[in-house]
Amino acid sequence: MTKLTALIIVFIALSSYTTPTSAHLRIRDPPTRRSPESSYYNQHKCISNNLASPVGFQGKFPYPCRGFARGPALKTWTAGQQIKVEIDPNANHHGGHCELAISYDEKNFAVVYQAFDRCLANCVTGNRAGCTITATLPASLPASKNAILAWSWIAREGNREYFHGCSDIEIKTTKKAKRAAKKGYTGKKMLVANYPGYPTIFEFNNTYNGAELYKRQPSITIAPSKNEKAAKITASAGGCPLPAFDMGDVSKLPKKLPVPNTPCKGNEPARCLHPEDPGLNGLLFIACDGTSWQQGSLSGGLKCVETEKGMMGYSLSAGDLKDDNNYN
Numbered sequence: 372m373t374k375l376t377a378l379i380i381v382f383i384a385l386s387s388y389t390t391p392t393s394a395h396l397r398i399r400d401p402p403t404r405r406s407p408e409s410s411y412y413n414q415h416k417c418i419s420n421n422l423a424s425p426v427g428f429q430g431k432f433p434y435p436c437r438g439f440a441r442g443p444a445l446k447t448w449t450a451g452q453q454i455k456v457e458i459d460p461n462a463n464h465h466g467g468h469c470e471l472a473i474s475y476d477e478k479n480f481a482v483v484y485q486a487f488d489r490c491l492a493n494c495v496t497g498n499r500a501g502c503t504i505t506a507t508l509p510a511s512l513p514a515s516k517n518a519i520l521a522w523s524w525i526a527r528e529g530n531r532e533y534f535h536g537c538s539d540i541e542i543k544t545t546k547k548a549k550r551a552a553k554k555g556y557t558g559k560k561m562l563v564a565n566y567p568g569y570p571t572i573f574e575f576n577n578t579y580n581g582a583e584l585y586k587r588q589p590s591i592t593i594a595p596s597k598n599e600k601a602a603k604i605t606a607s608a609g610g611c612p613l614p615a616f617d618m619g620d621v622s623k624l625p626k627k628l629p630v631p632n633t634p635c636k637g638n639e640p641a642r643c644l645h646p647e648d649p650g651l652n653g654l655l656f657i658a659c660d661g662t663s664w665q666q667g668s669l670s671g672g673l674k675c676v677e678t679e680k681g682m683m684g685y686s687l688s689a690g691d692l693k694d695d696n697n698y699n
């Protein structure tokens with residue numbers, strides 16, 4: 372490598388260097404799986420103290436639903452009603468893109484609410500309104516005792532991460548809405564990004580925020596399965612394991628690194644640049660923004676780790692999970 376290229380790389384890394392934070396945002400109400408606010412999860416000693424970390428944090432908490440087993444519905448809503456989803460304030464990174472989605476099977480999440488650019492930018496301690504998302508549940512959502520509300524958030528600034536949590540809810544329908552609900556609810560498929568195997572949305576600026584990826588999402592129709600039985604409630608006392616996902620086999624990645632600004636498809640894995648170097652270079656990565664390969668950098672305190680599904684940020688400081696009740 373010439374001195375000049377080395378200098379350019381160092382410059383790119385420094386120009387988007389941001390301060391590390393260990394906690395970000397998470398849903399407070401309706402209580403998520405393993406929520407510290409829920410008496411059910413408290414009784415079962417099944418609390419996660421890392422709910423505000425991104426999915427995939429330290430190879431744990433996979434998408435969807437952070438890998439947590441389904442619990443009882445802790446909130447009942449009626450299709451067509453206005454709902455309030457309250458977020459627990461913490462580092463808000465000047466906001467970002469938010470989605471709320473509903474699922475009946477934990478696989479297909481159909482969007483019921485979107486806010487772009489500055490979603491939760493005013494979510495700070497003491498500003499409850501700024502931490503509250505108000506939405507209307509579509510009237511055509513079929514009733515179910517085992518529905519899931521999912522929230523996702525991609526921050527404007529900072530590490531490229533995907534924040535996501537699931538709350539088990541019951542959905543009721545009014546007599547009037549029952550006919551519309553027969554066909555199921557059709558909405559956009561919830562976007563997953565900044566997670567291994569999915570496209571990367573880079574830090575937003577005046578001309579770019581990655582929102583076109585949301586627009587390109589296909590529509591899906593969701594409905595409870597016809598012979599839906601009461602969902603198995605597995606978050607029982609003593610059975611509260613912490614899920615981890617398979618990090619994959621690096622040797623399956625193509626040997627050559629992608630070239631910046633050349634075309635790519637969204638599903639190509641993001642790669643670390645010089646992953647073996649724990650210093651500055653280990654913070655750099657190259658990822659597909661849905662159209663072309665772009666270089667980016669992780670903020671301090673994180674390291675690039677490559678998996679066959681793509682790169683992920685990994686905390687340099689061990690022990691972040693030590694205070695998670697599930698981690699022992």
Ligand SMILES: *[C@@H]1O[C@H](CO)[C@@H](O)[C@H](O)[C@H]1NC(C)=O
Nearest residue numbers: 573574575576577578579665
């Ligand atoms: C905005 O961000 C995109 C994606 O990282 C980048 O390609 C572009 O050069 C940036 N534009 C400006 C003006 O910084």
